[in-house]
Amino acid sequence: MTLWDLKQGTSATVESFCAALQGDYRTRLSELGFHPGEQIACVLSPSLGAPKLYRVNNTVYSLDDSVASLITVA
């Protein structure tokens, strides 16, 4: 499943990035902590398709579907 599918209050481990995600963005996401093997928790999933809040290490980021749906987690 993708990071976007992750339910509020649950965690998963990053597996890979989809090919559609630009190289620059893969690097940046890795720098922010979203790299394969890292555990990510979805702390908030607002309704109406608004960007969701994810926690990695001790930081919270907001990601929208255009990026979160390109990260596969398990």
Added chain:
Amino acid sequence: MTSKTILIGSPNSGKSLLFNRLTGLNQKVANFPGITVNISSGKSIADPDQLVMDFPGVYSLRAISAEETVSVDAFYAGIKDPEISSVVCVVDTTRLEKGLIFALQVINACAEHNKPVVIAANMIDVLNSHGMTMDIDGLATALKVPVVAISAKSGLGLDQLQELIANHRQSPEPFSSNVLPRDMIATDDSVVHRQAQQLAASFGPKGDLLINSQTRLDQFFLHSWFGGISFVLIMFLLFQSIFTWAAPIMDGVEAILQFAAGVVIPLLPAGAISDFVSDALFGGIGAFLVFVPQIFILTLVVGMLEDSGYLARAAVICHKPLRIFGLTGKSFIPMLSSVACAIPGIYAARTVDSPRKRWLTYLAIPLMPCSARLPVYSLLIAAFIPATGVFGGVVGWQGLAMVSIYLFGILCGLLVTALVSRSSAALQTDLPFVLEMPPYRLPSWKPLLRNAWDRSKHFVTKAGKVIFMVTVVIWVLGYFPNQGADLGESWLGYMGKLIEPAFAPFGLDWKYGVAILTSFLAREVFVGTLGTLFGIEGGEENVISLVTHIQNSGLPIGAGFALLVFFSIALQCVSTLAVLRRETGSWRLPAQLFISYSIFAYAAAWLTFIIVQSIAG
């Protein structure tokens, strides 16, 4: 000899606060990723020969947006500069791994250019308050550069840091962990990431640091209902504060000016000098000064929202709705900054990483209700809208009118971007939306008040100069050749009547025409010009407020509304055009915007006049 130190770090690493600590300058401490786009510098308190330069916060030396490219290029230029004696890299110890990725990039870059590096391990007080600790010495040994545990907030460890800034002159070696060949280091990102991960695991704090209250606050502020309601409420309070609540201060300023005029003018010999002082100085410039309290309050409230961490949440809330209009949530900060002034708004648009979305944001920025429009709006609203209110006067009609005209400007901006973005498929594609949520915190009042004061002062001195010059020219043209006996027969009167037909369709006479023409230099000049013109015409009893003058001039209500609409659309700001030219690299966009928004403003004003006059009877 003065030596210079570069201060660099990731957004929200506490870098700006450390800069304030080291220099005593109250540079603005913002709580939104990437808000510092200019390099500020200040002399070190401990050593006046040491100049500290605060570089914009970046996540990585591998830039992925225009704003980051500017900052990263500046950093590389800085470390090649022989005057730079050291680099301080600020790392947030509560998020060590992320900070170390950046620190390793900085160490490797500095090794290449022979610049000494010191790592400032910030927020050590937060670790301590959670009963945690980290191995500072171990990290220093592994990195082979000095690492100092500091707290920019409490001042802990700053003496040691200053000591190192002054004396540490040894260049670092490129970082290498013993498992990897040396030539892989600077180039391969994944290697740096792995190294940072290992270092953080070996020397970093172990445990959960995120405060649960942040999650609870996010659950409220980003809730589908409460979040939306609190957003609308916060924006509403923002606009109420700049109109209804600023009124007593504005009345105070006006009273002081009237008192000063009453004291000064009788002391002057009657004739041209006394007329000049009362019409041009008190009438023209005084009319503009009255509005400074509003600019102060607006800057203060926007700064407060920024500092509290709320603005990043507002960007999340706005992301989806803004996408309908072809923009992104990241456009929200530039657009809100433009409510204070379009110039910082245009700079803040660098944080919009997609070039197309940034270009669309530029289209919306000039239509955001900037504070230079505020004096014009305030004047016209005070002249045409009754000063009564609902709910016992807490919410005034004038405040509501102000909210409406502000919303009108914002709506026009969104409409333009929606239409333009739909004109091409390329403009609808977007880069991924990733935004760090800074921790919520109580705003620190001192820097906020200082910033609001600086902005107001800047506004008075910068706009004041233009207003003074325009006022003097207008006064001379209006006063001569007949010593103010008949304004209509003056040089200005003749010129004004030439252009009168252009403004006649929306019920304005030549005085307003002249004021509109001068306002193309800067919007607030409109108020000064009108003040001077009515001052000359008013003769002896001219020390009555400009609002009363307008009410007595018999201007139809439709013309008042037409003026409001005209000013909310037209791009009357030389500085905005110049900054847009600098940011986009050509005159193309500024010229297109100037011409199209002038035509749009004229047409909309004319339509407004017709509609309002037909309703008013």
